Structures are given as structure tokens and as C-alpha cells.
Amino acid sequence: MKAFTTIFFLHFLSTLLALGDWPQWRGPTGQGHAKGSLPTRWSEHENVVWKTPIPGRGWSSPVIGGKHVWMTTAFETPADPKDAEERLKANTGGQELTLLAKVALHAICVDLDSGKVLHDLPLLEKERPQWVHKTNSYASPTPVLEEGKLYAHFGSYGTACVDTQTGEVLWRNEDLEVMHENGPGSCPVLWENHLIFHMDGSDSQYIAALDKRTGKLAWKTDRSGEMHENPQLKKAYGTPLMATFGGEPHLLSNAANWLYSYDPKTGNERWRLSYDRLGFSNVPRPVVGNGLIYLATGFMKSEIHAIKPDGPNGPETVWQYKRNVPTAPSPILVDERLYFVSDQGGVITCLNALTGELIWKERAGGAAYWASPLYGDGKLYFSAEEGLTHVLKPGDTYTSLAQNQLDGRIMGSAAVADDSLFIRTEKALYRISESR
Numbered sequence: 250m251k252a253f254t255t256i257f258f259l260h261f262l263s264t265l266l267a268l269g270d271w272p273q274w275r276g277p278t279g280q281g282h283a284k285g286s287l288p289t290r291w292s293e294h295e296n297v298v299w300k301t302p303i304p305g306r307g308w309s310s311p312v313i314g315g316k317h318v319w320m321t322t323a324f325e326t327p328a329d330p331k332d333a334e335e336r337l338k339a340n341t342g343g344q345e346l347t348l349l350a351k352v353a354l355h356a357i358c359v360d361l362d363s364g365k366v367l368h369d370l371p372l373l374e375k376e377r378p379q380w381v382h383k384t385n386s387y388a389s390p391t392p393v394l395e396e397g398k399l400y401a402h403f404g405s406y407g408t409a410c411v412d413t414q415t416g417e418v419l420w421r422n423e424d425l426e427v428m429h430e431n432g433p434g435s436c437p438v439l440w441e442n443h444l445i446f447h448m449d450g451s452d453s454q455y456i457a458a459l460d461k462r463t464g465k466l467a468w469k470t471d472r473s474g475e476m477h478e479n480p481q482l483k484k485a486y487g488t489p490l491m492a493t494f495g496g497e498p499h500l501l502s503n504a505a506n507w508l509y510s511y512d513p514k515t516g517n518e519r520w521r522l523s524y525d526r527l528g529f530s531n532v533p534r535p536v537v538g539n540g541l542i543y544l545a546t547g548f549m550k551s552e553i554h555a556i557k558p559d560g561p562n563g564p565e566t567v568w569q570y571k572r573n574v575p576t577a578p579s580p581i582l583v584d585e586r587l588y589f590v591s592d593q594g595g596v597i598t599c600l601n602a603l604t605g606e607l608i609w610k611e612r613a614g615g616a617a618y619w620a621s622p623l624y625g626d627g628k629l630y631f632s633a634e635e636g637l638t639h640v641l642k643p644g645d646t647y648t649s650l651a652q653n654q655l656d657g658r659i660m661g662s663a664a665v666a667d668d669s670l671f672i673r674t675e676k677a678l679y680r681i682s683e684s685r
Contacts, residue, residue: 447485
């Protein structure tokens, strides 16, 4: 069975790699690992191959296939102040919010070699959309790329498929809605002919799959686990991760209060496991390795849970860690060490991934972190909102290799292709390389 599982995983990985150099959020495996040589040092004036202004506003990360770099963005028309005031009376979360009269959602394609904008494609438009939190955007979910197709998802505002050669929109689906409260955040994943994504709002919570060929609903599964009665504690913004256990594909899906596993072909629930404590507004994506699932549980008191998916009595939590655990950036696993950065203050932590034992923690600096970390070329990359990226050497001591500053805020995670980092700030996309 172990050999079969290994073969199955390698087949799955080769399929993902065929989709593109960096086809989804956090790369080919969805866990933030990259191949090739990567830069250690850069600034606005050092090792920047090109810098391209990106119109609109969006926190989605770049995805890359061949010579094309894709991302999404939103063009915003502000709401009339009186209309905005009336509509915001429905907000029960007490958050700082942005409210629009209209939002136009686009896909942007940039040439990998030159940085030239090749396409600016209108995909969807929404009158009087829901509000978003001021730290979020209407174009935060990262699209998914495969050969010839881009799938762009915007939560309740819809999903669209683009022919990447012609720029033609092949289909749209605007049938699925929830009240996000803080705006969309969950990224889609591809599995065979299914495009799968979370829809966890304050009003309803489910996971859905569209037929990637037509955009029509393939399956939809409501969340089955018990949640808090307060609607604000039911929402989540997590992204599913495909994994293989016992030779079977599992769609790992983190929602409020529960980690679920689904059959990606049918949407049938395989199992669910409670976080033990309240966890909601989940953003970090799970990571998998060493026979375990590693999960940050979300808001209230975020914890790292290491979960054995095939325990004698079903899935079970084998250890927990409770200090400086992020509610936004995902953890990253390198061999038997798990690394993560706190949302505020830039405390980077290294744990023994088998036992949960603290190896080290260090306040690296940076006021706020939203981007998930990256590992490649023997280096770890942690990017702070204010444009600062720490480059570390992984290991049992904190070893800083560089601190690199760019202009503008970094809200999305980096992408990798052609021995280069691609970092999106609030205003521009950078290609960074030491080999060019």
C-alpha cells in the first residue's frame, strides 16, 4: 500500500507540474516549495529584471505558465456616501470596511521576459457588491492555470474561465453566493475535470466543484460540523489542499471549527476533525508531510495542530503548539522542521515537525504579515506587508541571509519561474533574479 501511495502521489505531482511552472497559490504542490536557483538579495535598484505597474487593486498572487504571468485585479467605483451608510447598517462584525457602487473584475497577463502587459481582460462586473475589509480586496483569490486555460474565482462575485491564447472568456458562473462579511479570500484548486473552492460565509457554508469544461455545478456539499451560533464565527477564507492517504485522493478543507476531508470526485465527506477550540476566519492553507497534516486553526486563539489522518480510530491530533501562530500566513514544512511567522510583529518560529517541540523563535521584524512563506534553493522567504522580505537559511538556529526592501505593500505570496522570484506589491509586479 505504501508503494502504491507513493506512485499515486508522484503521478499527481507530475500532473500538477504539467499545468504550469507555478499554476496555483503556493506553487505546484500548493505547499510553497520551488525549484531552481533563487535570488538572495534585491532592492528597488538591485537584481530587478523588470517592474511593471498593475492597474486596479487586488491581492491575488501571480500564477505562471510558459512565458505568461497571470493575476487578477479589481477596478472599483466608490459608493455614494449615503448609500454606503445605509448598506453598512447590516454589518454586524464591527470591521473597517470598503463599500462600492460597482466592481469590475479583470485578469492581467504579463510577458515573463519583458514585463509588458499583454492582456487586460474584463471577466465579471457587479453592481452594489458586498463590502470588503480594508485589508482585503475584491480580487484576493489566486487563479489556477493549466495549459490553455486560466480559471479565475472571486467568491460570491463569480468564476470565469479564459482561453489564455486568445483572451476569450469561455464560460462564467455567477450562481453561487454567500455573505463573505470581509470579502472573498479562498483560492480554487483543480482536480481532474473539477474546479473546487470553499464558500464559507456567515449565512451559509459549503464547498463546491464546477465542471472545468462548462462551468456548470458538478457537486456541492454543505458543512456538516457543528458551529458557533454567532454568524460571524461561521465564516472562513481557507483554501483546500489535495493529498493522498492510503492510495486515495483526499481534499483537505479547513473551515470554521473543523478540518474536513472530502472525496474530490463526488464531494462526499470522508471524515472531519474538530479543532477542539473555536477557530474561524481561517486563511492559512494546510501543509502535509511526515505522515501528518499541519494546520493553523484560525482566529480567536490560533494554534498549530499536527494531525495523523489514519490513526487507529480515525484522524487524530497528535500535538499542538499555541504561541505566535499566524491567522493569515500559512506554515511551511522543510523536512522535519515546520516554520511560520506571526501576523503581527514578525516572530518567526521553527518547530520539530514530528513532536511540536520548539527549536527556535526570533523576532525578525516587520509590522504585519499576510503573504505565505516560500522555500527554494535552500532558502526560506518571509515577506512583510511593508515590502520587507527576510531570507533565512533553514535549520536548527536562526540564520538570516538578507533583508530586502521594495516600495509598496506586499499582501500576496510570491511565485517562482525561470530562476526568478515574482513579487506583487499593491501597485506593481516585480521580476527579481541574480542570474540575469
